[in-house]
Amino acid sequence: MILYDELLDEQGHVLLPHGTVLTAASIAQLLRHGIESVSVQVAGGAEEPEADLAAVEQRLAHLFRKNDIDDQNDWATGILRRYVEDYRLKRGVEE
Incomplete structure (x- = not known):
C-alpha cells in the first residue's frame, strides 16, 4: 500500500510523507501509536481521487x-x- 496523503500528528508535523510505501512493520508501528486508519492510493488507479x-x-x-x-x-x-x-x-x- 502507498500512503495517499502525508500523515500528520495533532500539531501538524509530518509523520510520514505522501507516497510512503506502507509495510507490515510500518503498519504495526502506526497501530502501536494509536493510528487506526490512513488514506492509501487505489491500486492500479491512474487517477488520484x-x-x-x-x-x-x-x-x-x-x-x-x-x-x-x-x-x-x-x-x-x-x-x-x-x-x-x-x-x-x-x-x-x-x-
Whole structure:
C-alpha cells in the first residue's frame, strides 16, 4: 500500500510523507501509536481521487492559525501560506 496523503500528528508535523510505501512493520508501528486508519492510493488507479477541498482548506487554516493574513509585519509567513495553499489546492500547478 502507498500512503495517499502525508500523515500528520495533532500539531501538524509530518509523520510520514505522501507516497510512503506502507509495510507490515510500518503498519504495526502506526497501530502501536494509536493510528487506526490512513488514506492509501487505489491500486492500479491512474487517477488520484479528488481532494476534499473543504478538508484541505480547514487543514490549512489550522496550520496557519497563528498567522494574520492582513499583518504586513509578517509578510514571510503570508508568502509561505500562499505558496502552500496554491500547492495543496492545486491552483496554478501544471501536471
